[in-house]
Amino acid sequence: MVFSSSIFMFGFLAAVLTLYFLMPKKWRNLLLLIFSLFFFYAWDMPLYSFIMIFSTVFDYFNGLAIGYYRNKGNKKATKAVLIISVVGNLAILCFYKYTNLFITGINSIANTGIPLLDLALPIGISFYTFQTMSYTIDVYLDNCSVQKNIINFGTYVTMFPQLIAGPIVRYVDVERELNSRKETFKDFGYGVKRLVYGLAKKVILANSAGAIWDEISQMQNPPVLTAWIGAIAFSFQIFFDFSGYSDMAIGMGRMFGFKFLENFNLPYISKSITEFWRRWHISLGTWFKEYVYIPLGGNRKGLKRQILNLLIVWALTGFWHGASWNYLLWGLYFGLILILEKLFLLKWLQKIPTVFSHIYSIFLIIIGWVIFANENFANLFSYLKNLFCSPAGFSDGYTLYLLISNIVLWGLAVVFSTALPKKISEIITKKLHICEWVKALGLVILLIISIAFMVGESYNPFLYFRF
């Protein structure tokens, strides 16, 4: 189920909220588990829910096993179980996600005609396999206790707010809340705020920017400025879409008493790529740092090894995003820039006025998104070329139209990429002592406008009568 849909907001969420708060506390995890599994996850892909059930049960027992062997002092066995868990999860992930890429690769190298698998990608598999792995790894590292209650563990894995699109919630971050948490009006109100903001970002800002990108990406050879507008539109789309979803996830988690960590922190105000990756998809960066970079040695084994570690981490990070070579290129692109920054670029950036650091970062980020957005390499190179030199020239009448008729969108997108809204909101709250009624009214208005935009996506006028 998609968050920004009528069935989710007015069917599923309405039902879950009602039942959750009517239910006695000890049944609440079970309710979340059942609803998340059967009504949320299985809704779109009924049969694939078995994969998630398997992954959950698999790592539940792996966790128990590690605890058991550790108590017996059998270090070798705990390591073996850990390896089984990691290999098992990666095997499931790679099978469903990367097999066809692998087959295509073999076919083109060895000229074979192996048929592709006719398998849909299980929704959220990149997220939940990483979540369950974080559990077994942290149990192994003794960062958390073994979760003996399979319902509680199941709730952790399947919980609908973060199941489909993150944030990747590490078990250690919600361990306490899984076992005992308090739902308060203050938390619920905060959750409402995050949910409404997230929905608005997605259906108003992200979808509008996305429509502009869709149109420009279909043009054969847009003029240079139009190509930039397209790249910027995509940059806004992916930010507001992804961070909007995370906002909704954090908001809904808070309603149930879970405090998830932030996943985005104004990434576009970064003054370097190093900073960007501390502000963008934070939960993924954290996961790769804790479970890949540091175990590989991080920066503790000399410069050459550190560079290798970074390249490995960034190749994997890129590849995690999709089973297509452009994502690998995207990961390595950033990996390379990060290495250069670590070596000397960061020092240079600190010496020049900050405006240039911002321009440097935004430029590289946007180019990165162009790589990310084009799975076809011919289209990618053509688009990159048009950013600097296009057969259609620098701009045309339509370029101006795209800028001016969408001026409000550009304005809102820029403002909401900065800390400005938060600053203004703080000033208003502190200086004007706005009472909660006004804030609630504002949220209701924003919610209704968001619902209007959400419904607009399904509006499908048909020109020819009844066919």
Add this chain to the structure above:
Amino acid sequence: MKRKGIITTLSFLLVIAFFSLGTLFTPDRTFSDNENRGLQTFPKISLSGVVRGETQSLINDYASDQLIFRDGLITLKTCLQYASGKRDIGGVYIGKGYQYVDKLLESDINDTTFNNNLSAIELFFDSITESSPKTNLYLLPIPTSTVSVGETLPKGAQVFSQESRIEKLKAIQGAKYIDVYNEFAKAEKVLYYKTDPHWTNDGAYLAYSQFCATAKKDLAPYDLHTLGSDEFKGTLYSKAPLPYAKNDSILLYDRTACDNYTVTIGQTESKGIYKYDYLNKKDKYSVFLGGNQALVTVSGGEGKGHLLLIRDSFASSILPYLMKNYESVSLVDTRYFTSSLKQLTQYNKYTDILIMLGLKNLVEDKTIPIILG
């Protein structure tokens, strides 16, 4: 401390409850006038449907199709976007004076389709010239509204290029070309609706007079028009409904005569080409012949001879004038006629054959070569 958050919580739950219960407990709508399509009602639940995910998909559609105040919310969204300066919404431009124009860009056009249609038309003319050399052949491409209302478009707004494609149509051999494009560009009258992609009565009549001039037919008099409806809002409006958009007027030509023509669809015969019921519904343009049919023959006309009119929805409103020049007109809709025209042209000898298609269909319709083949 406990009081903080209650108001926000309750207001949120109120909104959710309103939309949730409101949608469940208001009766399901089966058809949307605005969208011209059926709306999903609550589906039957079957085990196999659930396992395949089909039931769920239908329920998803049900939830959004039946959302309470759906049409009002769409209008709200459209108004907000328009107020923000956006001038293309839902696939249409909204130009000066609330002139709606279909947003079809060059990048949307597949020239292969267009070129295939050009060849198909030329081959068709060749084959008819061979098999029925006495039949007069005509080609009338109908331009899109920008020929007439292009200046109302928002500054810089782009639409696909008509001129070059009209030139290619003009170059087709084997039939007399009827130039509507240049006449439309010069004319002062309102030739296209503000809210619909079709031509107005004046547009249809102007094209008709061009046809008469080229085909050397007598021009039926203009002054037999009476008002059909002045509350017409067409399909372009539906894509981006703004409450302050202007109404269009549909005129009906010579009702007395038109009510007496015989309309044959398949085996059914009826009288009258105007289906007046539509004037009370949203889709008022369907007053002309009652919408789109694959093959309709209208007889009892005041002229002589039989016309085969290969057409799209534009021709429905030009038919009343043509009935003054022919005894019968057979209209074949390229979007709904599924086989080849050979079955018609072999067994019926037509006095005249006229291909009258909108330029949008000529660049998009992939079935034309099948029908003309």
